[in-house]
Amino acid sequence: MSVFDFTALVWFGSVVAGFLGALTGLGGGVVIVPLLVLALHVNIHYAMGASLVSVIATSSGAAAAYLKEGFSNIRVAMFLEMATTWGAILGAFLVAKVSTPSIGVIFGVVLLVSAYLSSRPRKRGGTASQMGAVAQLLHLDGSFPDGAGMRHYNVRRVPLGFGMMFVAGTLSGLLGIGSGAFKVLAMDQAMGIPFKVSTTTSNFMIGVTAAASAGVYLRHGYIEPGLAMPVMLGVLIGSFVGTRVLVTAQTNRLRLIFSLVIVALGAEMVYNGLTGKL
């Protein structure tokens, strides 16, 4: 097929990926790489480069929206970004060192774990009752709009969160994804930060994390303009629409289907990686 047809196909797939990614909160990046690699036989490095670009775009756009709502904890984000950026650079360097089939397998596993994580019921409450030692030192506590006024929350287990963020950053750099699910996991579960704050702060950090690996990606030539262009534009449009769609019974069914698709893609990535098809 021609460049035009191919580009149109990629663009359309990216719009759908962005839309479903926004709807489920999993992000479009997670689907873009398997989509390009499995369906369109794009080399995984180019796919990762395009995915990384789209991740920067959607997270920056989302962060802008969430900042205005006042949920993000910029102090927590800034502190943890030290971990995520270093991890991201490490991950990006590892791309050249780790064999392509192995990357495929890791990617598949991450997909499966992400699908599992997002299928768990959202925790209401269960936030940190006390400030952790490091959190207190750094004044990481904050407050967010809750009904009538602002609700204050504590933060704990910062060293653990820092370590988890380093891993999340490494995954982001290694796979060209946002690792939002893992960032939220670290903040919500380990650090006891309220869920809504965790998700918005995670979005705030994803763009910076991805930008850190982007330098390495550019140097190694993983970012191919002809491919990154339709992916970036498509995912932006798709996620823009996705965030404005009201949550209904239909969308819940869509989310379930999408989670199953992710599981299937994850399994296929693992399989292809193990059988050397990548």
Added chain:
Amino acid sequence: MANAKSWNDEQLEVILAKVLLSGVITAAVVVLIGGIIYLFRHGGSVPDYRVFHGESSVLNGIRGILREVAAGRGRGMIQLGLVVLIATPVARVALSLVGFVRERDRLFSVFTFIVLITLVLSLAGWRF
């Protein structure tokens, strides 16, 4: 230290949001225009993304990109848009640094500076 957000914090957040949004939109517009030019010229040829070759060295590096844009190459313009996109979160971190310095928060100024340096070093390793 205040736990509630001061007025300055909120102002900063508004600025950060504006920078992020305008960065993404600018980048998207540049990429779109570049994409249109690129498709116009190359829409008929056959793409080969199956095999990985390192990007042509001409497009790596700001000077190379600007030269390509001046020559009217769509791919160069897309790359320019991508550079703007990647620079957007970096700009946001730089502004956060300004915010913390103005608040006289030495510790977080250091943290933010570390992140900024990390980003700049990562991108500067990319040939200018």
